[in-house]
Amino acid sequence: GAGVSQSPSNKVTEKGKDVELRCDPISGHTALYWYRQSLGQGLEFLIYFQGNSAPDKSGLPSDRFSAERTGGSVSTLTIQRTQQEDSAVYLCASSSPLTGANTEAFFGQGTRLTVV
């Protein structure tokens, strides 16, 4: 499809398990963002990729969180030893900041993670 694709759309996992969330950005978009959003709260920035490198990973809440991006395209967010407070919607967005001044970000529909 033409939009940002995230999978899975829903994930229920047991506390202590590892999870991987996937984001497939819009083709050609060099910038990729991961956010998380707890119910009723604002967007919490996690990490920003420009190509395959992550110039800003300041939002990752702990060393249990990591993300990578390969081939300047698909990104995977990994959460190790999940905790109940990790439950949230994880949103991915992509944009193409090198193609002009006013370049919007497009969001995927998110992965709803529930840690039980």
Next chain:
Amino acid sequence: RKEVEQDPGPFNVPEGATVAFNCTYSNSASQSFFWYRQDCRKEPKLLMSVYSSGNEDGRFTAQLNRASQYISLLIRDSKLSDSATYLCVVTFLEYGNKLVFGAGTILRVKS
């Protein structure tokens, strides 16, 4: 100081009212500005870009004040369907034009 700041609200207004939101940003070198809308349990979507000269799209008007480093969104003749969270977005040249989102302003339009 936060990079992008918004009044979280909520703004509770009657149908037909005019409502305005402001957003301030910390980086004077910022180049691009946007307003996004997020409906409950949905992903954010672009509402409108904000241009230096100001721009209008139907009932929505966006303005930029570079000297004071703020952008605004004005909604005229509010509709029930305007109820949502409005997110201010600014690009930061640091880290290569990274987009920074404000925490959002909640609008509730009531009949």
